[in-house]
Amino acid sequence: MPEYSLPKTYDFESTEQRIYAWWSDNGYFKPTNDPNQPGFDPTRKPYVISIPPPNVTGELHLGHAMFVSMEDLMIRYHRMKGVPTLWVPGTDHAGIATQLQIEKALAREGKTREQIRREEFLARTWAWKEKYGGIITQQIRRLGASCDWQRERFTLDDGLSVAVREAFVRLYEKGLIYRGPRLINWSPGLRTAVSDLEVEYSEEPGTLYYFKYMLAGSPGDFIPVATTRPETILGDTAVAVHPEDKRYQAYIGQNVIVPILGREISVIADEYVDREFGGGALKVTPGHDPNDYAIAQRHNLQMISILDEAARVNSNGGPYEGQDRFEARENLWADMRTAGLTIKEEPYTLNVPRSQRGGEIIEPMISTQWFVNIQPLADAALEAVRDGRIKIVPERFTKVYYNWLENIEDWCISRQLWWGHRIPVWYCADCGEMTVSRDDPTACSHCGGGNLEQDPDVLDTWFSSGLWPFSTLGWPEDTPDFQYFYPTTMMETGYDILFFWVARMIMSGLEFTGQIPFDTVYLHGLIRDEQGKKMSKSYGNVIDPLTVMEEMGTDALRFTLLVGSTPGNDMNLSLKKVEANRNFANKLWNVGRFVTNSISQAPASPQAEPDWTLADSWIWARLQNLVNDVERLFQNYQYGEAGRQIYDFFWGDFADWYIEIAKLQLSEGSDRAYYTASTITKVLDISLRLLHPFTPFVTEELWGHIKRACQDHDLNIYPDGDWPPALIVAPWPEPRSPEGWEDEKAADFSLVQDIVRAIRNLRAEKGVKPGRRIPAIFVSEQKSAVLSSQSRALAALAQLDLDQLTITGRLNTKPEGHIGLVIGPVEVYLPLSGLVDQREERARLEKDLAEIKAQVERLETLLGGAFAEKAPPAVVRKEQDKLATYLVTAEKLQLQLDALESS
């Protein structure tokens, strides 16, 4: 019974929470260089990430799993490199989203927020937050997030609220915030303004209505006008035609009559009008259409609002007052038809603006709101990326970023909600002036009166999240954290919030701190279902990360997300992939079992280290190669590719080949066994270190077992037995340049692999029973030394009879009753007498020969052409070597064929 008997299967359930608590208890998530602790060194540059704060009452979804995995990978990698790292966690109050949840809960009690009043509503929301606010952060912990939880923040914290007020007041004092009536996007269901970004457009079938605008001056005469929204006729203040449109030129300046209402409005000329569309004339509704609003400003037109907060027709709508906007549409149209004012209706595809949150149709309305004059901030934000102070990965998103900022409109920041940062503006009942203040004022700053009332509105959630990278570090106070950890290093998030969040953080960071908030933006893609469809509850294709973690382990999910994604590209997730990676975790585990057993069985007190075997050299070279590649890929943010390469190395090279050969070397006893145990331990150790940022739990757990086994058996793989206390803080493997011997060893080992594969292949083809050991004759002039040294390995891997192996430089006659194989410079003969079929053999040899000859021909042409002169010498030499090998192979194949003919 081995001393270390690990279970056969990796048990993630019993591991993950224990390991997480252990890391946390040992303080590994905290920065190793902390400005609030003794021994702080301000010259060491930290690596800092601010977490994209999830909605405080949200539930974990795959988007969270994605960014947590990615950021945790970045953090763990840098931590292992010895860089002081800080990952600041926190949550967002998510104004609209949270308020909607509370309102829904209220609705179930048959209440509205207006009924219970603001104070009571906020109390309930806070209670809700207290109750559910911990769930999401708990779930993020389950993913293995190595955040410094002592620095956790919430956007409505006192400190962050101070930051929000500071930001608002500064902008106001600089004249970059203003209040006024403007056409904004109104959400009638939520009864609040929303920003342009919060409106989504969807193509939907609708109707284009044609009707008559009767001329006031000449009865019976009319201008035909088309609209998709007849109810807005009630708010028309002009009819516009193109100035050069001959049909209507005569009417310009005349009056037309608004249907049903009978108001007179004038016909104006504006180049915006498209003569081809509809009748060529445009009704102008400045109060409910952005383009019409612009026209109205050019022509100084009156602006009429016809809808109230709930999008019901108001008193400007005459007989339709009180009707819902869609109801009014039908009724007005019916009345117009009765009045003979309609022309026709035709089907038409509309682009309907809908609320990102509620999904209802957004109504453009004129409303008094607070705005940020964004242009100066946008210019600075553009400059920071243009001059390279901030780098966006993948690079193509910089163009998207530029395009948005170059065409940006002022930002409507006030929301008619209750849950959020209340606007720090007070209105004086005595003098009517505004007091804008960082602290709650007791008196009007203008008249000194005490009759102050605070603006009832709150700020857009993104206003506070825009301050996140520095508000979480203590800004506006100049705290030690802010001084040391700001600017942060990496902003990792989904490309879908590039505008909402990233751009605004850059604008705010530059404006308020005078510095960039982070130097790199890494954007990951969205996660879709197996077919590439968006996951949504209505499709029923949502994958719940918690279920996946429960069933297959956190590491399997993390590895799938990390390795399955390419920067900026969406990924399609299927459970099959997670399953494959659960199997990988299990593979790791079982290699670990093998290694711990080997350690505990290895002989003690080593003598001098024996020469490395070919396999030893090969695996070291491969591993070193891997370390270098991973480092390069990490530097280029190619995390997925790095993970894939580690996977391939671990399974395809280490487990499939080296471990199999190691079994032989271990059975040799004494020093060879000791050093082989040491080698597999070292290779595993480095593999675990490389994998740790991807799959932290299984690697940490396994590494702990390896460490204990080594310590108990005096096997030192770290100098002086100086083991790191935990894998999470173990040093990252150092890249090294090759020493020159690697290529030859790689070529020799690859020959061994090819021989083994060829023999296995033939055995399978001929139906030789697995396990049956057969004799073999190896013939090669150039490689007999390699073959001799590898006889045991060849015998074991290809199931040959070691006692009946012949290795020779040349053979005069082909052995009777053998099947011959040619692998490069090596011939192998296997005595499969009963299974030899002359015709089959000839066919096989001819096929191989034909292939080789084709290659020879190709290479001869290649090397005879301009390639030999123009290609780099190293590339040419490689091809020449190949040709030489092919020629030898061809020759040997030909000899075998000849032998077959003559027998």
Place this chain on the structure above:
RNA sequence: GGGCGGUUAGCUCAGCUGGUUAGAGCGUUGCGUUGACAUCGCAAAGGUCGUUGGUUCGAGUCCAAUACCGCCCACCA
């Protein structure tokens, strides 16, 4: 209307500065109780890298055009 991404094996995808026989996982087929692992092993089948043209000694990789799929921005009522 403008911009971006994708198109590689039956499916889902890698393939990063061009190097000459294009990879993985899953699936399929055949064999298998080799004391790490059946969440496994061995072997096999399977691809004119969307199309056309160009640059180059050399193109899945670079350039141009084009088709289809998807996304973002703008929003002609």
